[in-house]
Amino acid sequence: MMALSEVLNEKFDELVGNCMRSGAIDLNLYQEYDVKRGLRDSNGKGVLTGLTEISDVNGFRVVNGVKEPADGQLYYQGYDVKSVVGSGLKKRFAFEEATYLLLFGSLPTKEQLKTFVEILSSLQELSGQFVRDVIMKAPSANLMNGLQKSVLTLYSYDSNPDDISVANVLRQSLQLVAKLPLIAVYNYHAYRHFHFFDSLVIKPAKPEYSTAENILHMLRPDGQFTELEARVLDAALVLHAEHGGGNNSTFTNHVVTSSGTDTYSAVAASIASLKGPRHGGANLKVQQMIRDLHEHCGKTPDEEAVRAYLQKILRGEAFDGSGLIYGMGHAVYTLSDPREVVLKDFAGKLAKAKGMEEEFALYNTVEKVAADLLMSRSHVVKPVCANVDFYSGLTYTMLGIPEELFTPLFAISRISGWSAHRLEELVNKGKIIRPAYKYVGHHREYPNNEQE
Template sequence: MSEISKGLENVFIKATSLTYVDGEEGVLRYEGYDINDLVNHCSFEEVIHLMLYGDLPTKEKLAEVKNRLNQSYSVPSSVIRIMEDLPHNAEAISMMETAFGGLSCFYGVPWDKAKNKERAIEIIAKAATVTANVYRIKEGLKPRIPDPSDSYVESFLEATFSRRPSEKEIAAMNAALILYTDHEVPASTTAALVASSTLSDMYSCIVAALAALKGPLHGGAAEAAYQQFKEIEEPDNVEKWFNEKVIAGKKRLMGFGHRVYKTYDPRSKIFKNYAMKLANGENRKYLDIAIKLEELGLKEFSKRGIYPNVDFYSGIVFSSLGFPDYMFTPLFALARTLGWLAHIIEYVEEQHRLIRPRALYIGPEKRDYIPLDVRQ
């Protein structure tokens, strides 16, 4: 009898040069570059070039990436109107799905190896516009197209909040985008790959990825982790909450554990550092809660290979930047758009084959038809 790998665990569906993950040692690299070096030294635009073209850009190539981004923020007004016509209490990711479905109607052209990567940069620009306007529309603000600037992050934040971000905010958002750019082939990337294997257009592949990301077992973890800090309310409540909820088996400790990492997720340490730099007011309190909760979680779970993951501290960073918690998953999607595009381009251009798995039949053997009138 054939074996089934539930959840496709440890099934390799493609070869990649994009992202290397060592779950035992806690290593994450994009195209060979350690995630810490990229966060500490690179702009998101440099990582865009790295993921699409295979290396960090020269000054001239970086200028080309920035120029194409600056030329591509605009979206058809009808797409914005569609977003405005959606219920303001709609899920943010659903609004993004709708927007990208609309963009597919305008820009969903066939694959073209000579143009795929340039088009990917254009999609990344439009993703900033869509994400900024999910926030603005849900908050009752007038939609706005990002203005060209020397920084993708600055253009995005300024369009979102109608104010110039501080250098500290730009640095934190830049780091967040790099940290969430890619992580091999989780559910959303796999969904995008399945769509791309049919040669569906790139915008439609993003819709497929968003549909997978929307599920609470994938994209909602940062929001869930942040909600648990809110539920605990005060640092003095952490130990009691942990014992009564987590140890008693009533709740999972959100932001802990990962399918791949059996040690610290390296992204979690970086997000913790930015949370410590940015947090103030309520988020300062939530940071104190998170630190205490991390200590208890490590004592209880580290011996089983369960450690903080990327989502444990990221919500504190996003909230400190001014985003409500419903925006945490869209921000994940904004960053991961680059990873989705890089993977589908790599697959279609280098390894293309229609993804068509099989299902193992476990139903009854052949049965004879029985007329309706004589069935018992």
């Protein structure tokens, strides 16, 4: 893109100032009009905007009519996610089984799972024309934009893209579940080739492999991986597949779906939401924070050094100056995030196999100290726990997955939940989602005299 000339740049700066002044709203008005900013009550509870049977997210229990913090629980179609992951370790397709469960409401039989996996495998292929004309052209440094571009362009390759009948949307959804791993990995290879002149190796998916196995196979030059690596990635995919209708990207999908638009546009909108560092990009911020900790406190800092560093973060004096300890706290969970509990256990096993026990121990220390510091702050009204983002970045790093793919991996997993919610919205024929905004500006008379 061409830059503005020096003269026009000064004029543009003036426009920026005008925009800032025009867009500023008195924050006191939000309280005066009882605006549920961020669709959350003043106590932090989400405003009820819909109903779902797909998943349930709990962080409290009610005792004698009083809400009390509790260990977090996450259910997929009524099943505890810990059981879904646990049962998945005894068979090959844990993520595929979870996807079936989310889409169809029940666990598949062995024969149903076999057929489902065969259907997904048959839909995996990306044509050479698509790879050449879409993925290889102008690859983006942020792969989430590459995912958006690719998903939107699939519309042009669909003979019936605008049909929003349940049957057609299910077909499109299964195609996206099957193709998104290839799209993400191929976008990464294209980015590395054109930006860093790496060798370009594009491997097709193997129909006999699970999603997790294929990701590792397509990503690594030699295509090799261990059983533990595949199982850990498979578990991570299951844990990220769904998290209620109110999370930002899934709610985005509901909103866009309610307008009657096509599947590719709805999924691209969800990807756009997930890209943000307040949502899917949080695990990358955890990794960057830990690197900054190493730079300032050494490779193996003790607990006191970690505490001093985290105190600086909270004061806005360290890392990115935001005052946030990334990977800590959650809008719903209080005592624990069930996804973090499961993933932490897998991360510990992987750290032992990879000889990274010291790094894993550091994460444990940061988690413990951060929770203590955040709880000691006067304005915290509920317990603070680590969320799934805290250990997911470390897990991906130990798997040799590059940071550019951290958030795309989240999308590869969450496409299952997005698809289930889109279908639920269509099956129930809900109204277009249109919340209200109150006008707090001033009406003015347009001047009759011509502006000079």
